Amino acid sequence: MLTTTLEGNPEHLVEIDDIYFHYNHSTHNLYEGLSMAIPRGKITAVMGPSGIGKTTLLRLIGGQLRPQQGQIRFAGQNIPSLKRSELYQLRKRMSMLFQSGALFSDMTVYDNIAFPLREHSRLSEELIETIVLLKLEAVGLRGARHLMPAELSGGMSRRAALARSIALDPELIMYDEPFAGQDPISMGVIIKLIKELNESLGLTSIIVTHDVEEVLTIADYVYIIADKQVVGHGTPEQLLSSDNALVHQFLHGEADGPVPFHYRAPTLADELLGAGDAK
Numbered sequence: 001m002l003t004t005t006l007e008g009n010p011e012h013l014v015e016i017d018d019i020y021f022h023y024n025h026s027t028h029n030l031y032e033g034l035s036m037a038i039p040r041g042k043i044t045a046v047m048g049p050s051g052i053g054k055t056t057l058l059r060l061i062g063g064q065l066r067p068q069q070g071q072i073r074f075a076g077q078n079i080p081s082l083k084r085s086e087l088y089q090l091r092k093r094m095s096m097l098f099q100s101g102a103l104f105s106d107m108t109v110y111d112n113i114a115f116p117l118r119e120h121s122r123l124s125e126e127l128i129e130t131i132v133l134l135k136l137e138a139v140g141l142r143g144a145r146h147l148m149p150a151e152l153s154g155g156m157s158r159r160a161a162l163a164r165s166i167a168l169d170p171e172l173i174m175y176d177e178p179f180a181g182q183d184p185i186s187m188g189v190i191i192k193l194i195k196e197l198n199e200s201l202g203l204t205s206i207i208v209t210h211d212v213e214e215v216l217t218i219a220d221y222v223y224i225i226a227d228k229q230v231v232g233h234g235t236p237e238q239l240l241s242s243d244n245a246l247v248h249q250f251l252h253g254e255a256d257g258p259v260p261f262h263y264r265a266p267t268l269a270d271e272l273l274g275a276g277d278a279k
């Protein structure tokens with residue numbers, strides 16, 4: 001277990017320490033003793049089979065959900081035990097970019113990026129303009145600032161949402177499926193942007209994704225989750241040469257392996273002959 005070595009390590013921006021979590025109306029634990037350390041200033045990929053709880057993990061880090069047990073520390077502060085006002089302050093230091101992270105459809109691109117600055121800072125409009133233009137420049141959309149979201153392509157929308165999510169200069173940015181639904185060119189652009197922004201802004205990034213090949217080109221560190229825990233972690237090179245069957249199945253996209261292709265069911269013969277019900 002990572003528990004004791006994790007405590008307060010300044011090299012880790014986020015430390016997840018032995019958490020247990022289930023949703024309120026469910027008795028099914030998504031996590032049992034999950035521990036993870038997110039290195040500061042790096043890009044960490046979190047992967048695992050569908051429905052394992054990756055988006056949930058980001059919401060736990062963001063403090064929207066609380067684990068039943070265990071700690072989630074951000075820069076040493078245990079998020080689940082923070083007061084509402086403390087959590088509000090801490091959330092300004094992190095940003096989440098969800099796949100559905102839609103822009104406000106009735107505002108220009110410019111106003112979308114200015115929105116968090118107008119909401120959460122007391123900066124003058126003049127200063128806001130400078131920041132918005134810098135953020136738009138960073139994602140290559142300065143020239144598109146007068147457009148409405150409906151006039152943007154899918155890839156441009158994603159980039160505009162990215163500019164909005166860095167408007168307040170967060171320390172941590174969490175991406176949920178950032179490449180989903182993108183054509184190869186805009187996927188390439190987004191991959192490059194995530195890497196460049198991480199380096200130039202000194203960010204720490206967490207990327208939840210199914211796009212193994214793409215994310216391995218930019219991730220410094222990778223966690224693979226399965227069976228309610230971390231089943232593998234390391235640099236992309238370490239994981240690619242791992243002989244752990246689950247890690248291998250996942251990274252090589254094999255349809256069957258320790259994670260079965262079939263949802264549990266009686267044998268087909270039994271079912272067709274009426275011998276059993278799926279229990």
Ligand SMILES: Nc1ncnc2c1ncn2[C@@H]1O[C@H](COP(=O)(O)OP(=O)(O)OP(=O)(O)O)[C@@H](O)[C@H]1O
Pocket residue numbers: 023026030049050051052053054055056057
């Ligand atoms: N608000 C909720 N209440 C109850 N159950 C939920 C809630 N949100 C998600 N779940 C369940 O928790 C499990 C994990 O969901 P989550 O979206 O975190 O998984 P995921 O690994 O991100 O999935 P995918 O890779 O398919 O996006 C799923 O079984 C889902 O149905």
